[in-house]
Amino acid sequence: MxxxxxxxxxxxxxxxxxxxxxxxxxxxxxxxxxxxxxxxxxxxxxxxxxxxxxxxxxxxxxxxxxxxxxxxINNNIYYFGGWCGHDTxxxxxxxxxxxxxxxxxxxxSTNNNSVTKRGLGGMIVMGSEGEPQQLLVIGGVAPISTITQYHQFECNKMTGADDLVSTNEQNIYNLSSGQWTIPSVSGQCCPPTSGFIIEKINHNKGIMYGGAVTDSGITIPTNSIYLFQLSHNTINWESLKQGVIPNDGLWPKEREGHASTIINGVSTSPTLVVIGGLDNRHQPVNDCLLIDTNQYNWMKIPLPDSVTCRYCHTVSSFVFDPNHVFLTIVGGAVKREQKHVGGGVMEWFDTPVTDPNITMVVELVFNDGQWSVGPVLDSVNIPLLYEQILKERRKELNEFMTDKEKELQVINKSLRHDLQVARINNQSLQEALLETQSLSVSSAAALMEKDEMILRLESQLQEAKSLYYEKDEEKQFVEFTKASGEYKGKVIKLQDQDFDEKIHLEDQGIMKKEKIDFTLHEQDQFSIKGTDSVGVQFNYMIPSMEKRMLTLETQLLETKTLLTKRKRDQEDSPHSDNSKKLKTDELEESVDEKQIMTGEYEKLKAIVADNELYLAEVLKGKTQAEEQLKEKQIIIDDFKTTVSEKDAYISKLLKEKSQQQERITSQEEQSIKETSSVDVQFNYLIPSMGKRYAT
Structure with a gap:
């Protein structure tokens, strides 16, 4: 080379x-x-x-x-523009x-005047897979005579070259239609620039950094960073400012003529690598930067001067595996200086990179989220060590894949065990739920049966009370009517006899009167007391008994009044002894009848008391049954809560199992791809690597 x-x-x-x-x-x-x-x-x-x-x-x-x-794009390399090598x-x-x-x-062809003829610009592919691919061309150096007059673009004269300008013209070539189009521009568009780097971040987004711009008529390098995005034939530009970069104010230097590559498939986001370039004093920029295009944080990588101290060179990346990337740096110049060419004219001359540094290979290692530098090889060491390093990395990759496969097997075994446990738990919960539902149904049926029994007993008790009170009231009425009729007949009879016995009973009548008055007083008191007592005790069952007892008392009072009248009549009656004796016997019989009636009331009280006791026991049983029902309902509710919690736990287990199964499937697919052929995993970079592995 x-x-x-x-x-x-x-x-x-x-x-x-x-x-x-x-x-x-x-x-x-x-x-x-x-x-x-x-x-x-x-x-x-x-x-x-x-x-x-x-x-x-x-x-x-x-x-x-x-x-x-x-x-x-795939197996094709596209080339645009360029300087022919002579004049302009x-x-x-x-x-x-x-x-x-x-x-x-x-x-x-170059005869198409719709696009400015230029060099030292940039070109990338835009568009995702399955969509029409487009080539986006930006900026560069152009002769003034070939500049197209598009109002959205600008051009600036370059220092020391009156017939050349830099431009920010942008053109899109549609590979499907074979036509050039001029896009619309929005946002903070880059100024006319040349000697910059441009890389694709994703299918419609790119990044541009550095280059030469004209400031106050002087061409100088810049450190500006721009992001641009293509959407529906419109390019939107955004200028990144220094405050956006999170790494302690680190910002790249001004430079032009630098080289870059984009690393895909290793870190979490595409990583931009920038090496070398010329600063504003026409001296090489001796550094290597890595830029995370997701967070836009910058990182310096220490590399020897033989790699970084150059400009007008190229750098390319070869992703060997997820943790190892090889950078290939080719050509460039190491020194720029002005020399006299005669006639007082000064021109710039560049000293090219020579062997053994024309081709350099640098290994970058990505581990635990950090980049580090591996072996650095020059043109002498590449034939000796490069292939051996690749063999070692391939061995490490195979060991890594073996360990990964074992790890996947362990995970798979664990997942299968968790799934089996989850199934057993699920079956147990389903059985418990069915048992709970059965218990709930049987408990509800038993409670309903008890409620029905209580209702039947209450109904029977009510019927018995009604029947008893009806018979008792009828009996009391008949007895009272009979007693009342007998009293009335006897009173009339006594009135008829009183007249004849008035005289004979005068002396004894007075004594008997006192005795009878005393007896009647006691009987009246007993009758009233008994009536009141019965009325108070059973007023909720026989509300008409009190009224009837009052009627009886009234009738007895009337009888007393008649007896009093008879007494007064006896004072003038000639009959005394027999009449008084008969009167006394009849009154004694009346007292006996009242005592019999009082006894009947006592029996009624006893029967009602027994019924009330039975009813109280029934109500107590009902209350206990209701309390048991409440306790069972609490147990059922607690069990339902437990079942619900276990269902949620099972759902969680199933979800975790599904996620882990997806990871296993993904890792198995990746394992198969990586194990069978490394080029399957990195086919976007090295589609035929598997052939080398196979040999």
């Missing part, structure tokens, strides 16, 4: 292709057989062996060879190289 600068490199599969640039043997002419010899060959670096080889191409290569922009001859042609056949194809 000979020295070169301002060239292009592109990774396709397991090869790095290097084409164009200022190089040894290049004739600075528009077109010549000697120049064709340089442009019709392409150099390929085998990423698995570390060996360079030069391969001839077929067809007509582009004439723009220095400061060309390039990008890749720039191109705007778009060409494609098929790396499978090494055949050139011109997609757009």
């Amino acid at each position: 000979r020295w070169r600068a301002q060239h292009t490199t592109a990774v396709v599969g397991e090869a790095l292709y290097c084409w164009g640039g200022d190089q040894e043997g290049l004739v600075r002419s528009h077109d010549s057989p000697t120049k064709r010899q340089c442009t019709s060959a392409i150099d390929a670096f085998n990423l698995l062996s570390g060996v360079w080889s030069s391969q001839p191409t077929r067809g007509t290569p582009p004439l723009g060879i220095i400061g060309v922009s390039c990008t890749t 001859c720039y191109h705007n042609s778009l060409n494609c190289l098929d790396t499978l056949t090494l055949q050139w194809k011109e997609l757009q």
